[in-house]
Amino acid sequence: xxxLGCLDTPxxxxxxxxxxxxxxxxxxxxxxxxxxxxxxxxxxxxxxxxATACENVGLxxxxxxxxxxxxxxxxxxxxxxxxxxxxxxxLPNELSGGERQRVAIARALVNEPSILLADxxxxxxxxxxxxxxxxxxxxxxxxxxxxxxxxxDETIAQRAHRVIHIFDGKIE
Numbered sequence: 001x002x003x004l005g006c007l008d009t010p011x012x013x014x015x016x017x018x019x020x021x022x023x024x025x026x027x028x029x030x031x032x033x034x035x036x037x038x039x040x041x042x043x044x045x046x047x048x049x050x051a052t053a054c055e056n057v058g059l060x061x062x063x064x065x066x067x068x069x070x071x072x073x074x075x076x077x078x079x080x081x082x083x084x085x086x087x088x089x090x091l092p093n094e095l096s097g098g099e100r101q102r103v104a105i106a107r108a109l110v111n112e113p114s115i116l117l118a119d120x121x122x123x124x125x126x127x128x129x130x131x132x133x134x135x136x137x138x139x140x141x142x143x144x145x146x147x148x149x150x151x152x153d154e155t156i157a158q159r160a161h162r163v164i165h166i167f168d169g170k171i172e
Contacts, residue, residue: 001150005038005117006030035064039108043120045100047092053079054088057106064111078106082136098129105136118149134159
């Protein structure tokens with residue numbers, strides 16, 4: 001996942017993302033690709049505790065130098081897309097686990113990336129909230145997004161259109 005997300009570069013071979021060889025890029029170019037083309041959703045949400053849902057979603061746009069008015073409007077649209085337009089002013093501790101994960105998904109979507117990488121996105125959720133999150137991913141995939149979910153849960157893998165098993169760092 002780190003290589004796919006341009007957090008690490010491969011030690012051998014090549015990785016091209018949208019026709020661009022990742023290995024030759026400097027740290028700023030890699031950061032730009034992560035900010036514009038890849039959305040990350042983590043198991044533990046990684047939300048800022050003193051920031052509202054809207055502010056958390058707007059964070060990636062700060063790095064992209066989007067002005068505050070546009071950030072707020074785009075963050076509201078992303079929260080609406082995941083069914084949380086009524087919770088934009090809430091802090092993370094005022095949200096359920098499923099709602100926090102939907103804020104994290106909205107944050108991953110706000111820059112309209114072509115790829116979403118989700119690392120065990122239902123791992124900290126009860127089964128009902130987990131099913132809701134998987135439905136959000138299925139809807140995003142139906143809209144044309146590439147969604148890559150890393151999971152150890154076979155029931156989640158069964159819902160995927162394609163499954164790649166990796167064992168000891170090698171594709172099985």
